[in-house]
Amino acid sequence: MKPADGKRAFVKKRSKVTASEVRKHVISGLHPIHRLSEGDNGLDLAVSMMEKIQFTEPVPPVDVEALLDQRKTCLLYSISSPKSSKPLFEYVSDDVEVTTIRQDGLTDHNYTTIPNIENHVRDICGFYCDNFSLVNRKYAQLGTEDIKDRWNLEKLTALRSLRPQIFHNGLRIMDREPSTISIDGGSFDTIDPTKCATEQFYVSMLKKSAIDKNTLLYSMLSKNRVKHFMNCINEEEKSWKWEKRGVPRLPEQEETPKLFVKVEKAAADPFFEPLFASMAIYDIKNRQKVTESMYFNIADHDKLDMLGSHQPNFINNYMQVLFNVTGKLEDMFLVVKIEKVLQQNDVFENSEPYTGTKDENNMERLERAAEKNCQRLGAYRSPLGFQVIDLQRIYKANVSTGASSFDRRTDPMMMSQCTTASGAVLTTAGQSQDDQCSITSADRTSIASMGSTLRRFGSGTSAATVFSRVRTPLTKRKFAPVSNLPTSQEVPENIENMPSCNLKFSSFIRQEGDKTSDEDIYRICSEMRRTNGKVHKKMFNFELELTLAGSNKSKEYQSHGSNLTLNSERVIHEAMEIPIYQASLNKSYKNVIFVYPKHINLSNRTGNARNIMIKIELMDANETAQEVVFENGSTRMSFLTSAKTSVIYHNRTPHFTDEIKLSLPCDLNDGHHLLFTVYHISCKEGDSSSTESPIGYTWLPLYRNGKLRSGNFHLPVCGEKPPPRYGYLDANNALPNLKWVDNHKPIFSCSTEVISSVHAQDEFLENFLAGVASLSSNDPRKPPVGETQLIRSLEGLCKTEPKKLIAFIHFIMSRLLFLIANPPYSDELSMKAFEYIGELLKLFSNVLHLDLDAHQRNMLLVSFVKYRKQAAQESKPHSNIRPVELKSSPTDNSLISSMIEHVERTHSAVNTGTKNIRLHECLLEVWLRARGSLRDVSLVHSWFLLEIILKSCSEYLTMTGRIHSPRKSRFEEQFLKNLETLVDILAQEVIIRHTNDPDKARMISNSLGYFLRDCFSIMDRTFVMKLVHKYLIAFAESMRKLVHSNELLSIKIDFVRVVCSYEHYLIVNILSDLKPSGNTNGGAVPPASFLSGNRTKSSSLTSWTLNDISRSTHYLSGQVLSDMKDSIISGKTTLCAKAIETVKELLQSHDLDDRIVEGESLAQVANIYKPLVTIVLDNIECLHSGSVRNSTDVSSTNSFVEQTQRQDVMAAIAGKLRNSPDPTFGKQQMDLPMTKTILCCVFWVLRNIDREDLKHWIRSLDNENMLKMLHILFHTMTSFEIKDDPASARRSPDKTSLTKLDEEPEPGQVKWRAQSSETCETKVDQISTLEALSSDAIVSCEVFMCVIEVVDNIIAVATDPKNAQFHILPMIFPIIMHGLSCNASDQVLEVIFAAQQNFLAKFPDMILEQNPELCAELSQQILRHCSSTRLENVRTMATVSLYHFLRENFKLYRNLTRARTFLSTALSTLLSGSCGIDIFVNDEFMIRSLEIANQLAAEDDTFDIAAKKKLTEQMQELTANLQKIMLSTVRMREHVNDYEMTIDLMYQLVEGYSNNPDLRITWLLNMAERHEKQRNLCEAAHSYLQASALVFEYIAQKDQNLSFESKGAATFSEITPNAIKESKTNFNSLKNADSENHIQSYHFTEAGVIKILEKAFALLEKAQLYELLFPFSKIILKYYHATKSYSRVSHTHKRLGIAADQIKETGEYYENQSDAWISPLPGIDKRCFGSFFRVAFYGKLFGALNNAEFVYKESAFSKLNEISNRLETFYTNMYGEGNVVVLKDSKPVQLEKLNPEKAYIQITFVDVYLSDNEKMERTTYFTRRNNVNRFYFEAPYTMEGRAQGELAAQYKKRTILTVENSFPYIKTRLQVVNRSVKDFSPIEVAIEDIEKKTRELSAAAQHKNPKMLSMFIQGSIGTTVNQGPLEIANVFLANAMLDDRGRPVDRLQNKLRLSFRHLQCKAMEAIELCRQLIGEDQKEYQRNVEENFESFVTHLKPMLSRQRNEITISEFSDPTVV
CATH class of the missing domain: 2.60.40.150 (C2 domain)
Structure with a gap:
């Protein structure tokens, strides 16, 4: 389908970067970056779907400058006050100064006197002679970024001065001993008794507390507090990192890695003539000399006298030299050459006298000949010999820890008597430090001729002096290479850290006359490298001893200091590198x-x-x-x-x-x-x-x-x-x-x-330098260049060799800025100069990749800005013979401006030439005119331009004297307008770039932040604040429009943080006036220095909220807090971490600021952060949920939640707190480090604000916010306790086997019971350093102290008669108890005990009568510290609390019956080890504490004689009772590592306390908690079920008036039959007893039983026992309906619905053809309720376990070998190696054959056994695994004694075990109480085998999985399977006798026949089903399966048919009924 938006998927994934954007990036040199998809943020889906971040609109700041001017005339504090805050609130007048620094290394020769010097050479020389200019912000070290560096240096010293923090395990943190941390031994006596308070002290304090209950608490709170605890917070690793801007060093000689070489000894044998030596380093790979040669003599005065008139002017026998080496060390060789005076001999024969033995007669002849020869030829030298040293081999041998590959026999160094086994002498003994050494560079002292040295100009501080004051980057600078130079990774960084080594040579290579070139040296070096040191050259005798070391490891070099002692005979010379491998800056004349x-x-x-x-x-x-x-x-x-x-x-x-x-x-x-x-x-x-x-x-x-x-x-x-x-x-x-x-x-x-450093040797660069220099030429022969030619030379800069650009970049930049500030021609030239500044910036940042800091600033350019003059840069005026005159300058032409400029010039130094005085104005104007790619480049690298402008402004103010003028009149109005325009431009650039290029956007934003921060020091602060506001307004407008503005908010946070790092941040931020007030309260008061008590009047409650007035007045802090609020609401972890880190850094800087005096000023500083507390309260659900400790750890957690849930306010905040059953919030929680950081910030504010102000705020809190505040106090203790064992992090490896005294190991340490991962989540990572460990302890201690202080203030407010809030008190005491349960130091525990005693003394009725659960918790914590801690002072305080508790009980009830109940229960819980990981009772400590308590009772004078006698008698009875309980648990503590034995012993205690329901239920709950820790949730749930049954039985027998009806223990019979035994508990002794003997335990109350029921419900749910939830819910819902807790009813039904969804419908099938019931289909229900194993113990070593047989319930998928290995390992550790034997089979053990001295363990896998009737009743998988008490295992055998045999001889033994109770139970192992054994004949074994295959086929057919179905079919009908079905039929049915109907006469044979028919039937059904399920590719395989089935039927046909006629496959299409 086509998407709704009409766009295809790949179109949506394409980059949205347009072509124009790509072109723009290419032009600017940047790479286009694709936008990230919205799903890449990695955060939670619910959070990422938030449309917009809620952010706080910035409000305009107040007029800072006007308010600060008013402050000058109205001081807030008396100047005469010794604690006056005047330095903080008054701005210093000398904050900024421009310092002149002389350049070092120049002589007195003046280059200006040299005639005919080239103009550009003169300019360069003048540049090197010019003084440095440093803008010094005197208080910069107090800024947020810099003040932390000072603390890091002083931190360890400061921490050592604190009180040692001592923990219960003996760890001492920050001890005053030389060792920072010392771990005491196992004995508690190691604690210094002088530092622990005595018992008499606490007795006296106990008496005083009866008069003034606050005395003890306040006296402890006032001692040993830490002022700088915010700075002790350890830095956590973050996905982001804030880095300081790098600070360059003063320009000086290039810093290259240096190799120090010292000639210790050089001697010839025989020694008859003067010799001359030289050293240099050669590169054999590039075949070139890389350093200059350094020369020394091998001659004394007598030998030098032989030279006569040719004698040198110096004696240099002890050469010390630093070789600058930047190349790859692996290619370097040190070559030492020796020369002698020329003589009439062949060169090779020159060394002949040194090859033989020393002869006195020959010696005289040699001396005479040498002296005669020296007189005539002493001026000439001839080579004698040389030696080469492979630095790579020396380096590797010196720094490598592995074995060396040097050959001692062939290495010339070894042949020369080198003294180490690695082939080079590695003598690390320190050299003599008595040498008076100095260092001089060979080139620094080399320029004495005319014009060769340059004199330093100006006055001021020397560079060496200033260098010590200048901050330096943390890492050494490394200039990366350019073009074909080596990469920085190839440079051996550790050459200067190479340890010192000593080389000794006894022979040198003889020089040959025809092999004297450098090529011959390279060949010898290469040959030595190839042959592993073998050199086939003739040698002569010469002793040379050298010391080689990196410059950082050389004592001689380090001890010479910075002084130059040129007259010393032991000068350290510095050898220049030739050629220079790495490009470096020219910093001085060379x-x-x-x-x-x-x-x-x-x-x-x-x-x-x-x-x-x-x-x-x-x-x-x-x-x-x-x-x-x-x-x-x-x-x-x-x-x-x-x-x-x-x-x-x-x-x-x-x-x-x-x-x-x-x-x-x-x-x-x-x-x-x-x-x-x-x-x-x-x-x-x-x-x-x-x-x-x-x-x-x-x-x-x-x-x-x-x-x-x-x-x-x-x-x-x-x-x-x-x-x-x-x-x-x-x-x-x-x-x-x-x-x-x-x-x-x-x-x-x-x-x-x-x-x-004068001659560039580059055509393009020299053209540019010469062109600019010509502008000042008035010589007609060398006229200034024209504008066109100058622009052409500018364009050539980009063609300059990069190495030359790096060398001359400072001078180049100064010339370009000069052209901008003083344009000689049109504005086009200025724009061109600006353009090439941008090109250089891009080149140095993006291409060359030189030394960049974290903000991508090139340190060479930073050095130029910081140290070179900008506005103060002097140059010669422009020539009068220029082709075109200079256009009018941007200065005002009015008469007034001229007069002002005249005055400014007179203020400045002597004007010897043109200065860039208006550089800031000119540069900004040119910048604003930039367009296109130039604009983009300038904005990306805006840091450089902004810093240039800033420094120019500072120099401009200093030169003109305007630094002393009012801030509003320091700069021209047009310049300020231009700055506003620039801020707008930068803001828009950041907003545009933040999506595609966030790194560049952040860099631009931070650069502007640093600029505006520094502008506060020199400009009108109101104007700067408006610039900040303008920038933030631009962000706000953009964020309002954007859907996803996370990155923009992150950039904004970074910007605000940078601005707030201003050293006078508080001056421009604290603008409210506070007046001091006296203390009006009487009585004991808390420490004044920590809660700032009663110094100022209470501020308005509005100061606690982030309103517009406070954000405008405290603009910067208000913005920081607003950003933190927005970040928390956004749910983005990184944003939240950044915002919190910003607040933390500000508070840390305040702590370290010496200008802030504790008192009024500190309270006033804290006052501006008060909204932080409200922000955290409003977002409490975002705090780390892991800080809420598991309820199994400490009962106080549940007690606290119980108390808070009773309040009506819980309904108001339902869904907001994380403890709500159905949270609806969408905010993401912080991690633990973030939570701890923000809580530290909160408590820093609460600690330092005015005490009355704090009380006033607490008084104003409504119920909801009060509850939130209590939650914060409670969970703060959890977050800041030392959760992990502190000693384990620092324990040495050889001490890891030592265990603490009577310490129970953690569950994870028991190897066969793995600790769950969830418990690891509640622990912090192990502390890796001593400093980190100390910091954690100090922060934890101080935060605990702050919590107790706040708790004390809440109590004071709650008990104030004017504003009584007594309903808060029951929620406060659990917080105190929780503090006692935390792993805290002794100082903290003392204070918490004092607070507990204070609370109990004030409100004994509330604790002892109204809240029995608080009594139970108090008893447990008191006894815990009385019996387990090694800290004597804490144990004594706990003992005082114990007696205090008993005394209040006696006062209230006139007996100790209730106290005895609570203490007995608490002691039982402690003894069980279920209340904490590191808690274990020490009998000696416990008895000693009880003795002290009895002693206190005997010395208590507050009772009359009779009462005192009764009290002492009952305390003695109590002591005896507690001792009896301890004796009863001795065995349990002996088996503390044996989990199963511990549970068994706990179970015995449960059974033994059948007449004491209090202790019985205590041990049941202890067992439950122990199970839960081991992740045995099913057993834990049943322990709670049994405890519930006990309580219900008690309620039924006592006829208590509860909200629901109880039927006793029988109520739980439907859930578990084990609960019925609780009905046998004896309550008869309680029915007719006095009221004082009634059970007082919290568990037997209505609230207590509901708590147990809810816990049982939760554990059943976790254990996946979903079916039990429905009958169990009927019980708990009755209470909810009776109490009308409909929210709980709704929540329970929701959980039931989820549980119902988890129960899979069980597939049904008939396991066997004859079954009349339906069985669950295997594999449908994925739950596994455990694996069962039979474990039998034999041997007297086992003691009570000898001959015992158990069934173990193990985890779901445990294997036999796993439990076998675990048990074997465990008992081997217990009884010793070789004493434990695991029996591998299941045969009956013959005891008489066992070794009585050994322990035997027999482990067998067993399965649940169900009879047919049980199978008929249990039709689901769950019912067949629940409430089971019979198990079976089978063992095959033959009559010959073997396990396996032929089919006809294969027998099987089935053993059925019956255990004492039903699984699951409150134990994970149950003892076998009955066993029955049944033997199977071979044919019965065969029948079971066939029936098993039939069941498997039937189950596979139900699953309808073709692959699995085919596999089972092949296994069932395969004709080639060994001992398969066909083999079984042939063995048992082939010769069967048949009756008249064709059936076998034998019953078992007939049963086997029927089993085969059923198998064939199921196989046929499976084949038909498989034919329907398979695909086309499986038809061939299906055909093969069918052929196998035909063959299978054919083979079985004679044995299975009734008649003698044929049998077809169709006969098996329907089931056969027999």
Whole structure:
């Protein structure tokens, strides 16, 4: 059918993105995003179908500025008050300041004095010299986003100062000991007795409480409170995450991973001459050198003296160096080279003296020769040897925990005496920290020549000082790669975290004369990598010890600090990376060039040219050598005019590996060039003047047409000195009259690497920089470029190499903004500059993917905005010779404006040039003029433009002095109007994008939020508030029109949160005036610092609601609360979580704000959040339902619900609360973390508001809201208790086997009784960290305290004579009881006990007389803490409460009969272990508590002598009675892990208390709860049925006047026959007794019995016993009709209707042909009511179970092997390995053959046995599985003793077991009381087999399933089936004797014949039915089945026919009647 809307399905699923939208996105560089379908939100269907979100319309804010001005003249608080809130409510005048920060790393040389410097070079140098400008908001650290960081640093220290929280299991949280958390041992004595109150203290407090009942409670509430508990809330994982904006570091040298290398020892043996070493890192994959070389000497003073005049100016024997390594570590090798003084030897022979042993005689000869050689050739070097170190292997060996693959025998490191088993020395011992180290960069100290260093300008704070104050991002910056650079994932991030290791070498590789190039080094490194360290090279002796470590792990590097001690001998050098793998920002001046002579070929030159050396010089245009060459290994600034290469002896074609580093001057011109002079070095003895002989010259011009040259060069060599001015020409051009070597061929190869932050070395970028710089040129020879050419250079920016863009992005951005603020030509140029700002923003954010923060802001650009000057940026004024004059600026031309600007200029600093003073105005105007794709890009990246505008505004105000002007006059009116327009544009953009591109929309919205937040600091706050309002109004209008506005509301919440993170949020938000008032109340008062008691007058009740006045006055907080309300109503979990998180963060910041003093200011802060309480009350149904504890855990839950349901208000809120039977609300519930967070917020408000205000509000609550408030208090305790065992999370693995003292394990720990998943849902996840555990405990403690405080205030209001509300009191006491049932700390429990004692002392009649269920609950909780807790102080408080309870009972009744009933029942419940998971009675604790209670009675002076004597006597009797009960349960506690035995022992107690109905019903209910915990719902239901029968029997015998008539236990006979036994309970002893001895238990009241009946009904429903609900409902409906509870009647009938629908109609068929009754068809009813197993125990180890035989009822689908494995495992753990044997068969056990020392278990599957009469009565599946007490199992056997045999010898034994009661029962195992055995002969076995197949065929035919039917047919008639029907017929009927009518004479043979005929009949019917059901594809299979049937009939025909004539298939078409 065609859809109603006329659209086909696929059309609806298509993307709704139009073609125009696609084009727009493509132009802007964004990808079109398809709209999500509405069903993708994953929320509940009912919630997702809500058409619109209900939202609160924003109201206009008040005039904030006017009110704040009034506040200045009228202080609310006295300035002299020590707790004045003046810092909070008065805005500081110096909130914002612009700080100037000097740049570091510059020298005193002034580049401005250098003549003829290029304009763009001068501009760049000026940019690097310019001071940083930082806009500092002094109080920013108090903002919501930043204040939490401070708390995170101080949190652990703050928590340790708190009182330790001690739990009942001995866990101590936040102890004051050094250990944060300590878990005590199993003994309760480990609790520090000095911290626990003594018994005498509580006795004294008990006496005081008799006078003033509030004293004890208030004294405990006033101690050890936590002020910052909101900040202790643990952060939960969320699907969304709020991130702070990243804060960049100060621009500084690039931070690359650094490898620290220290030369610990370097020594040659023998040591007879000075040696020189260098280190560098090589990349063997890319075959290039990646770091500069670092040099050190291997010589002492004596050896250096050998050099004579060639001696260096320094001694550097202990090199320490940091290698910057950003490449992949797996490709890196550290190469250490050694050189010596040139000598007249082959290079290979240079190392010969080091290869032998040390000889003293030879030593002297070597020293003399060396000294002579050094005197003459000391200036020249020759290679000696080298060593390579595979950093990858070192790194892996150092950080890997696995086995290493290094070969100790072949690894050269091992051969060099490396000292670890992994192949590299990994000595992690710390190096000496006594070294006075400093760090200097080789390039920082390298620029001493002219123009090479730049002086820092300005004054102010140094960068190093400010750096410590600047917030830094949490993670290190990593610049991702561009183009072909490695990805950031490939960079080993942990190289700088590599642990320190020590490498030792004893030998080096000998250098060969013909293998001196870098390629030879790469080959050796590759060979070492391939051969796993094997190097086939000759070695010489040399000891080298190195320490390698990541820079973060090096103690030397970490200890050097930030001081530069240049005179130290242990300077840490920093090796520059060459080339740079990753692009990085140029942050400071850097201008060096590395020259690498590679190779020269002089083989064709005639003459003496064998020992070749090349001298390198940097010459200027005048051919003067510049002093710019770095001296190798110098520890301070030391420059030379030239550098020399090493010499390869007797080699005409040498390869060089030298590196020459030069500093480039700033004033490079076309005349600067590198001069290479080739020398022959004469090694013969003679005059030193003849040592060097020049043999050739070549040169390399460095600067051409404003471009710096670098790369690889091949140059010719001339044999004569070049003529003057040769440097302007290229050496490749053959100059005339010069003699060239080898005919001008390029015989010399070299390369250069330039690392410069001055020269871009990119054509497009240099054109742009030069073009902009030319605008200030007044030189006619270099005139400014025209507008067209400048625009063309702008367009070329996008073609610039990305790496260069990254390096120069700060300077580029400053130039673009300069063009906007100071346009030299038309407005088109400004728009073009703005356009390319947008292009760069898009490039840096979307393409390059550099370091982005969580808000997608590129940190390079953020750094530019934050630290570089914007409005204060100085530039030279535009040239006067521009082609077109500058048009009029946007400034006002009026005389007044000119005067104002003049004043502003005089306020600012000395104006040395043009400034971007109006940048904010110009940029905003250009932005508003943007259209098309430029507009889209600018809006998407609005964060950058907004931050530029904001910083420009701040600098503008500072420079002009307007920062001191009134806020309303600081900015031009047009600028403010433009801001309004911009807000409108951004709002519409967010609204448009939120559906298709929500991430971009949220980014734009948050950027605007941050902008407006920061505008509060510098602008008119009323204007900013109006901008916020304008933005929210736009959202409201859009949300009103949209159907689905979830995403828009989410974006709005994020925006409001950002705005509210303003550090002075309270100043612009708290605008109501409160006046202090004194305390007028007398008596004891709660702690003033926590309930802010009586400081201010009660505010109006309207302040508790979110009305328009409060939202306008408290605009920001009102918007936050409105959003939270709207989010809760929306039902969207994410929205709700965000809104709640916003409120939480605000409250957390208030807690940490030092400006808020506890008292009036704190109460006033809390005052603005009072509507939060009302919001939660109105949406109570949205709180997490899991916080409502299961009724089986604590009876107080039911008690509380009972109390609340009695109120009339329940009718008013029916359907709203989740406990309502038929909830109609559509709101989605919060999860538990959200619920806990919002409850914390609520109690923060209630805790801090004024006490009288709180009481006034409580007094105003109607019944409905009061009930809701009580529900919140109740469920808050459930939510915040420590549900899981806190110790289990921190318990060490080796202690997990230790169990707590007398502790019952959790049900889930019993392996053969699995814990259900539902109980796991009520537990919190295990706490993973100590801090999280501490935080949970602290928050829990404080929230409990707040609940008790609120409860106390409610009691005070309820008992106030002016406003008495006594009906509330019965609902309050269950809350207190519930608190006692929770797993709380000792401090909390002490307070709750104090509150309980206070309540009981005030209202004893209400508890003891009117509410017996409250008495029962109180008794249980008191005894629980008296007997189970290890906390002595809590146990003592519980004991005092016990005596208090007994004393009040005695006062009221003059005896303790009622108390004894309640206490006995409570103790029985505790002993059963059914009232809680971790509750178990400790006899020693219980007896000690009873002794203390008796002692208190003996010391009580409030009674007369007679009464006191009677009291003490009855207490002694009570003590004896309780001890007797404990003794009766000893065995049960011994078998606590054996569930079945525990139930049996409970059952014995039930039977033993036949004369004590109170305890009998108690144990019945305990059994029910134990069953329910194990998910045995059927048994739990029957336990409640039996309890109901007991109560009904008591009511019948006592003739109580109830609302309905009771017939005793017989009322339940229709449901279960087991209930009849309750009629035998003996009530005779109670009939004639005094009234005081009557049963007082709550269960025997009308309300109690209804509660039991309702629970039984619910459990029958859960157990799927639907048929029993109908007779049972007759009983409960009688009460509902009698009490006219028609809502319950309706609800019950609805449940009955659902149950009826669940009962499937049972198919009917005849199992056997002779049956006279109909049987249920198997498989129709899918319910399974359990599996049954016979379990027999043999062996004395079992004790009472020896020779016992049981029938176990197991879960529905339990298998024999499952129960067998579980029981075997359980009893093996009990009796030991090898002592338990499971018998695998069902044969009768011969006891005499069993080992008496072992335990034997025989397990057999049994099925229900029904006689024919029972089958006739039970015609449904349910009736045949309900109330069954007979079971059977069968065992085959043969006479030979085997289980299986031939058909003729196969016997079978059927055993029928009768159990003591009927299943289901209150036990899951019943003992066998009778058994009967019947043997079957082989032919009887065959008859049963054939009849079984007939039944299966009949059942399959009823199901009409063709597949199943065909399967059964084949199994029944198959002729090839082994021991099948044909085989049975051949065995038993083939030779049968027949009578005259053809029948077998034997009765059994005739019965078998008839069985076969019935089988054939059913088979024929099945074949006919199957023929009708099959399809075309199954006809062939059907034909095969029919052929098999024909064959089957043919084979059986001789044995089954009566006559001798033929038998056809048609004969079996009708049933045969015999």
